Amino acid sequence: MRVLVIGAGNMGLTYSEGMATSSMLNRKKLMIHDLSAELIEMLRKKPEFDVYEKLEDCLPMADVVFLGVKPYHADALMEKMKPMVNDQQIFVSLMAGVTIQHIQNGLEIKKVVRTMPNLPAKVGRGVTSYTESKEISRVELLMIRNLLDTTGESIRVKNEEFINKSTGISGSGPAYVFYFMQSMLEAAKKMGFSDNDSKVLVSTTFEGAIKLFKESDLTPTTWMDRVASKGGTTRAALDSMDENNVEELIKEAAFAAFNRAVELGEE
Ligand SMILES: NC(=O)C1=CN([C@@H]2O[C@H](COP(=O)(O)OP(=O)(O)OC[C@H]3O[C@@H](n4cnc5c(N)ncnc54)[C@H](OP(=O)(O)O)[C@@H]3O)[C@@H](O)[C@H]2O)C=CC1
Ligand SMILES: O=C(O)[C@@H]1CCC=N1
Numbered sequence: 001m002r003v004l005v006i007g008a009g010n011m012g013l014t015y016s017e018g019m020a021t022s023s024m025l026n027r028k029k030l031m032i033h034d035l036s037a038e039l040i041e042m043l044r045k046k047p048e049f050d051v052y053e054k055l056e057d058c059l060p061m062a063d064v065v066f067l068g069v070k071p072y073h074a075d076a077l078m079e080k081m082k083p084m085v086n087d088q089q090i091f092v093s094l095m096a097g098v099t100i101q102h103i104q105n106g107l108e109i110k111k112v113v114r115t116m117p118n119l120p121a122k123v124g125r126g127v128t129s130y131t132e133s134k135e136i137s138r139v140e141l142l143m144i145r146n147l148l149d150t151t152g153e154s155i156r157v158k159n160e161e162f163i164n165k166s167t168g169i170s171g172s173g174p175a176y177v178f179y180f181m182q183s184m185l186e187a188a189k190k191m192g193f194s195d196n197d198s199k200v201l202v203s204t205t206f207e208g209a210i211k212l213f214k215e216s217d218l219t220p221t222t223w224m225d226r227v228a229s230k231g232g233t234t235r236a237a238l239d240s241m242d243e244n245n246v247e248e249l250i251k252e253a254a255f256a257a258f259n260r261a262v263e264l265g266e267e
Contacts, residue, residue, distance in 0.1 A: 001028070001143070002028055002063050003019060003031065003063070003064045004059060004062035004064070004066065005030065006066065006067055008034040012066065012069075013032075013039075013043075013068075014121045014126075015151060016049065017122075018150035019147050020048040021048070024147055029049060030049055030050070031062060032049050040053060055081065059084045064091075064143075066092045066093075066094060067094060067103070069095065071264050075106060078103070078107050081107055085107050085108075085109055087110060089109065089111065090111045091113070092112075092113045093114045096261050096264055097260075097261045098114075100131075104133065110133060111140070113130055113132045114130065114160060115130040116166040116167050131160055168259075169254060172254075176253060181202055188201055188202060
């Protein structure tokens with residue numbers, strides 16, 4: 001099977017690195033096409049990829065094509081691709097918002113898998129949700145799932161609405177976690193810790209909390225209660241967050257991302 005990734009930025013390159021060694025490729029090199037000259041030069045130094053400057057040299061050969069450009073570049077890209085694609089090829093979109101129907105119409109093809117990946121895929125700890133057009137067979141879906149799983153875990157969702165919802169939770173989610181981390185780092189530095197000590201304190205606290213959560217059946221609320229002693233320091237912090245409505249604000253932020261994904265599909 002020949003796999004082509006178009007757009008090798010943050011996400012496209014992450015997927016390319018994950019998939020490059022997959023047995024699904026039957027030792028055929030993963031193909032990459034991007035417009036950035038700088039990126040092409042960097043990618044050419046990597047022996048695991050076949051890098052193409054011209055779409056016509058790689059697109060007709062591909063069985064599976066990953067679309068990794070920004071949503072606002074999708075239409076221009078599809079216009080260029082249209083004369084070179086065929087009905088047997090499978091198109092896997094990594095793009096937020098862009099609907100399956102939009103891709104089917106733009107390329108005049110039928111087989112589309114729409115996904116929502118996330119950035120921890122870079123370290124093999126991503127989570128990708130996906131859904132497919134009805135023309136994708138079970139075998140084809142399994143094959144795509146195997147490719148997606150090279151970057152972490154994947155979940156099949158029942159429709160595109162849940163892809164937009166995943167965007168609000170897991171797609172954009174790493175940024176919410178980094179936001180929280182940044183705030184804690186700044187608090188630590190303000191208290192007088194060095195940059196390095198702040199990083200150790202914050203990152204180890206995140207890692208430890210995630211391990212506790214993942215390795216038990218307890219909810220985060222129960223874990224919060226285990227940290228907080230009555231009348232103690234944690235309760236003071238949690239009360240401060242409650243008074244400032246932090247929980248509601250985080251939920252609103254996740255819905256803002258979901259709503260923006262819906263809007264992107266309508267633009
Ligand atoms: N970053 C993330 O955490 C996540 C991103 N996504 C989705 O992934 C997609 C890519 O995002 P991201 O990787 O961050 O974006 P990047 O800008 O990092 O990567 C996109 C790449 O595509 C190139 N490109 C643009 N137009 C074309 C074209 N016509 N042909 C070939 N290459 C082209 C860009 O080149 P140039 O820079 O020269 O324009 C760039 O190198 C988006 O649609 C986004 O919604 C989804 C989930 C998470
Ligand atoms: O911010 C974005 O639009 C993309 C989609 C999810 C994460 N990054």
